[in-house]
Amino acid sequence: MPLREEWEAQGNWLFRWRSYLPIGLCLLFAWAIVDFRYAGEDHAYQEALMAGCLLVSCSGLVVRALVVGYTPKGTSGRNTAAGQIAEQLNVAGMYSVVRHPLYVGNFLIWLGIPLFFHNAWLLTVFCLVYWLYYERIMFAEEEFLRRKFGAEYVHWAAQTPAFIPRLTGWQQPALPFSWRNVLRREYTALFGILMAFAGLEVLEHAIVERRLEIETQWRVLIPLAVVVYVGLRSLKRHTTLLAEAGR
Helix, strand or coil: CCHHHHHHHHHHHHHHCHHHHHHHHHHHHHHHHCCCCCHHHCHHHHHHHHHHHHHHHHHHHHHHHHHHHHCCCCECCCCECCECCCCECCCCEHHHCCCCHHHHHHHHHHHHHHHHCCCHHHHHHHHHHHHHHHHHHHHHHHHHHHHHHCHHHHHHHHHCCCCCCCCCCCECCCCCCCHHHHHHHHHHHHHHHHHHHHHHHHHHHHHHCCCCCCCHHHHHHHHHHHHHHHHHHHHHHHCCCCCCCCC
């Protein structure tokens, strides 16, 4: 098989199984936490680091929200496990500054966790794994878009970076921002971020101090996260309150 077709086939396969990538990353993080120590050997420094890492992860959620909030139905940003879906090429909003904004958001969401461990080799391995995994997926998606939209795609891709967003060139989307669309599609990501860092909070005390402790802020945030998650999931599954035409 020619290399171009092989890479595309690999990308489509990896896309279908992308939900299992977190399992491998969690095994990697589990290995790192065995020798975990507080940053600067000081719990206060570690708490400040955790706050910064949480902000990094939340910035990834903001990126995803900017994509989802403006994305109309049937555009190049709505691929599924069944395959690529695109009735029109999305070139506005986040897609006007980077070609794969959802994967940029995913990277930032995950990046907060290896940063928490303040371990250079872990951060390096994480970046390599993410790059190698998603490079094939992005290649497969771009091959589909090139075939479907031809010169329109080539023109957009020639002036829009693949992964590192440019700081200029934002084009306002035709549709207004939809909070309902964001809440319907991103509540799981928010819940995952909060629960991941709550788990890290518990693990850091257990590994370093050999005691089980949940600090006050997490005693508030964990129940709140559960309530929000259950509430939004129920609204999505059993009502039309979060539904919006054309999204």
